[in-house]
Amino acid sequence: MKNIAVKNIADNFPALRQTVNGHTLVYLDSAATSMRPESVLRAVDNFYRRDGANPHRGMYDMAQRATDAYDGARVTAARFVGADAEETVFVRNASEGLNLIALCYAPLVLGRGDNIVLPITEHHSNLVPWQILARRHGAELRYMYVDPRTGVLPDSELDAKIDGRTKIVAFTHVSNVLGTRLPVEKFVAAAKAVGAITVLDCAQSVPHFGVDLHKLGVDFAAFSGHKMYAPMGIGVMYGRRELLEAMPPFLYGGDMIEDVREQDTDFLPPPSKFEAGTQNAGGAVGLAAAVEYITSVGWEAIEGNERKLMKKLTEGLSSLKNVSLVGNSGADVGRYGVASFNVAGVHPHDAATILNDYGVAVRAGKHCAHPLLARLDAEFGACCRASLGIYSTEADVDRLLETLPLVRRRMNLGD
Amino acid sequence: MAIDSVYTELITEHSRDKRNRRRVEGATCSHRGVNPSCGDELTLELRVENGIIEDAAFTGAGCAISQASASMMSDLLRGKSVEEAGRLCEKFIGMIKGSVTDEAELEELDEAAALRGVSKMPARVKCAVLPWHTYLAAIET
Structure with a gap:
């Protein structure tokens, strides 16, 4: 290949x-959704034809193959973006990942009078959750504005908007309208300087160039599989380990618990903590095949x-x-x-x-x-x-x- | 092809026509209609006196199909009773959704009948029906 x-x-x-x-x-x-190569379609088809048991649940061979396929897909997806598997949570898409971050992490840090800062370039999926969270917690939502003619974000906007009350800076890697690459390194430095956390929407960058989340130093990130030649309905939410550990689960149910008693429950550590119920294992296998396809080209x-x-x-x-x-x-x-x-x-x-x-x-x-x-x-x-x-x-x-x-x-x- | 029957001179001219694209003086009723998926939006204004639509016009922005449809509807509804206008709106929506096809029945839609080709363009149905749904919502409130 x-x-x-x-x-x-x-x-x-x-x-x-x-x-x-x-x-x-x-x-x-x-940029809306990419088509899928034969190798991805075949990988999904093969998974359901041969290995389609429920991962993490059965003692029989077929279930073990499904578990290996699903867990293996996580390792592949993590490596693709320079992350560890334990920090890589499968979600439906970037929107779900960003909602998870907004709903499970933001309430731990956001208070009245704090602010969330975004560039105006954001897709609704990295904008509406912050709007709702800001309103809920009495925080301010601030925008950094691009030059409307060139689409470029001036550095002065970072200086003007990010301050001591900034708790979250969320930004896309590549604008889905302008195609421009946002200055992620500058956002991360400015956020770190005031102790704010960073959230990267890399849905539009992962199909176009290599992304290394550890190197970028962001705290959270999310992307969809379907824009990078994988099926619809699978995506990744990344979070730094200690942040994921501090967060409450997103949804509750099967496969995310360690033990359940009548009145309380112990949850598994991340990433399982965030994956309640039977997951889109076929989609995860398709995502891994898409990574392999991109890598082979x-x-x-x-x-x-x-x-x-x-x-x-x-x-x-x-x-x-x-x-x-x-x-x-x-x-x-x-x-x-x-x-x-x-x-x-x-x-x-x-x-x-x-x-x-x-x-x-x-x-x-x-x-x-x-x-x-x-x-x-x-x-x-x-x-x-x-x-x-x-x-x-x-x-x-x-x-x-x-x-x-x-x-x-x-x-x-x-x- | 369906789109040849839609982007005709009559329709493209209506879409750029300014006659019905204005505020209505002494409007008694105003209603905003939006297609969230595509961003078409228009505000329909009516002046109704003794149950008769004395004037109808709209403001807003959208594609040629929604704008032409709004312009043709404004022409059609002017001078009609509120009930008669409602009946014509139902008929237009029926035409676009493909349930009213009889040529003779469509005649009373006048120029708006020229939009019937949109019934063959599923992606654009919502553009054509937006003004008419806006009228129906306006008289309900």
């Missing part, structure tokens, strides 16, 4: 081989292909008449797999509907980031988003760029 040529990667993804409205599908919505090839395509995509979009990039003017900063844009005078939903008529799939709307869209200079307060995956090709980008000029014509707006 080591020598997979980047141009053949798409052949490993059966869902990409389909025709939409008479055109070969061009899938440019990997290698970051060098993945990042090289993506850098080349991002250049073509952003240059191509900005050279088109009546097409404008959103939150991406002039700043020469790295963009990771995401380009947002609008066609002048055309609502993004109409643009996406017309692109679909030519087999091109892009996302359109507010991208689960309403507060960010309200600040960006986007016509209709919304935008189209083209996003890349491991399988994206120059031909995909070409098809988008060739099709976009037809959008205004189909809307009877001329060229």
